[in-house]
Amino acid sequence: AQSVTQLGSHVSVSEGALVLLRCNYSSSVPPYLFWYVQYPNQGLQLLLKYTTGATLVKGINGFEAEFKKSETSFHLTKPSAHMSDAAEYFCAVSDSLSGNTPLVFGKGTRLSVIA
Amino acid sequence: DSGVTQTPKHLITATGQRVTLRCSPRSGDLSVYWYQQSLDQGLQFLIQYYNGEERAKGNILERFSAQQFPDLHSELNLSSLELGDSALYFCASSVDPLTYEQYFGPGTRLTVT
Numbered sequence: 560a561q562s563v564t565q566l567g568s569h570v571s572v573s574e575g576a577l578v579l580l581r582c583n584y585s586s587s588v589p590p591y592l593f594w595y596v597q598y599p600n601q602g603l604q605l606l607l608k609y610t611t612g613a614t615l616v617k618g619i620n621g622f623e624a625e626f627k628k629s630e631t632s633f634h635l636t637k638p639s640a641h642m643s644d645a646a647e648y649f650c651a652v653s654d655s656l657s658g659n660t661p662l663v664f665g666k667g668t669r670l671s672v673i674a
Numbered sequence: 675d676s677g678v679t680q681t682p683k684h685l686i687t688a689t690g691q692r693v694t695l696r697c698s699p700r701s702g703d704l705s706v707y708w709y710q711q712s713l714d715q716g717l718q719f720l721i722q723y724y725n726g727e728e729r730a731k732g733n734i735l736e737r738f739s740a741q742q743f744p745d746l747h748s749e750l751n752l753s754s755l756e757l758g759d760s761a762l763y764f765c766a767s768s769v770d771p772l773t774y775e776q777y778f779g780p781g782t783r784l785t786v787t
Contacts, residue, residue: 591774602764602779603778605776661719661722662707663719
């Protein structure tokens, strides 16, 4: 079975500071990995995804994540936080081999950005 | 706007009742997923349909059922509602089951009193 662990349910950064949201996964097969963002009272929006190929993936709004197989991690980063980045972020994993694509989500990390 | 629509936006009902949540996928998407988001369980996959057929099942209770119609819209039926069913229910769609990019709707917030 697959699982996702997001370290830190709440992360607070200053505007302009580095954003680092941690995600570790457990999967018995090569995973597909995703980061989604949820703004208040809205649905989830895909930030970026890793399926195959380059392990450093770039997404929308200046976010990027690096797939590290040896560490079973897929941490999300952004060099400089903006007030508009304040939201809930979810890491998710999907099974790449079974042909079924439902996502298994982490518990989420709430990002606060302080002016 | 993801292109996925869900109705109603909010639903308040009493224990023991039955409700139906509706989802229209993005134009051209054949696969629909239902997820439940609650404070204690987080985001959990319930069920997936592809072109009218059930494709995968997750942590869906027997009191819950779903279907996907010929026009590809989907409905999630929740019956014998309990207080613990209060949650945000999301629908997502993708082009096909092997496309890993899912687009989420705005959700239906269900409150059971």
